[in-house]
Amino acid sequence: DTAVSQTPKYLVTQMGNDKSIKCEQNLGHDTMYWYKQDSKKFLKIMFSYNNKELIINETVPNRFSPKSPDKAHLNLHINSLELGDSAVYFCASSRNSGMTYEQYFGPGTRLTVT
């Protein structure tokens, strides 16, 4: 069974479009994250949710809007896509955010904006 799953795995779209990436975890974790990995493979946190509540928003443009319908799901919606949004987006989860716990990563979604 996949612990953290993301869909789609690849996403190619044109500038100006709106797209969504979905993430689900079946680990019973309270905390979920979105990370962006740029072309130099550098990872950076975007958002973190704990029990459906936003706890970290790391100066991400307003065009990015995370939504957590329940604690097992954290989706990422991106409006008005720009070339600079091309990257690999990773979802992850951990038991909770209050203490230090191992994080489990999804397989990543490679977004290409043309």
Added chain:
Amino acid sequence: KNEVEQSPQNLTAQEGEFITINCSYSVGISALHWLQQHPGGGIVSLFMLSSGKKKHGRLIATINIQEKHSSLHITASHPRDSAVYICAVQGAQKLVFGQGTRLTINP
């Protein structure tokens, strides 16, 4: 300057060699993570440590909190160890990542 610095950025070695990857950080942390990113892109957590040393198979991770430094060692390296190894420090509910070390083990 990044809060988390790894060295070397690239490392090529022969099968069987002992590998060391270093990580230095400049902020207070509650834990340090070592991650492995396979050529296919998936990320796997190898270790999470806040003091001392941990061992898993041929992998050993150490941390010195006073010196703000951690090392990841691979003994008897194998071509399947070829991957990007990423150090990440945990503080204030989030991970801050190093730039990664690309390791290539030649047969």
